[in-house]
Amino acid sequence: EDKVVQSPLSLVVHEGDTVTLNCSYEVTNFRSLLWYKQEKKAPTFLFMLTSSGIEKKSGRLSSILDKKELFSILNITATQTGDSAIYLCAVERNNDMRFGAGTRLTVKP
């Protein structure tokens, strides 16, 4: 059965720390992997990864995909309290998108 597994499930850090969030997957008909950030309400899009080894970067956030080992990581450097959220990993297959359970990140001042 297809699955997307995120780790850790929750993480508490202090401002300024660097964090790495993990997403591993086993899906048929893989198309791409996406990362979303969910604060209080709707998930918002961060990155879409389709090729191995190519880092996507946006400010302090970056992500990379390894299609051989079937995982992706999301890095956040110099964390801020505004980074506190649930980070969702999703894998696109034919016809739909399968989500992981999410990592709840809490950044303390």
Added chain:
Amino acid sequence: NAGVTQTPKFQVLKTGQSMTLQCAQDMNHNSMYWYRQDPGMGLRLIYYSASEGTTDKGEVPNGYNVSRLNKREFSLRLESAAPSQTSVYFCASSVDTPGTGELFFGEGSRLTVL
């Protein structure tokens, strides 16, 4: 610039009651989706619609029905609500066929079934 709009935002039902969650998008997207989100479970796909007039089951369709009324609107109906359907429901849309790009989400509808 509304994006994806869901109503209602909150609803409390008694077991056995029925209700419909409404969703509309103004981005001219072809595909629309209904997800539910439960603690520790992530987002799970209930139903999706790749185009007007078509609907398909997702991962957890039991107990739900959907209607793609037109290109803009996609509704989710609970015919006989059960406590296991207590959840936060998200409607989403995407430009093209499912599995080909970013999803745009509504703000969610919190449903409690007593």
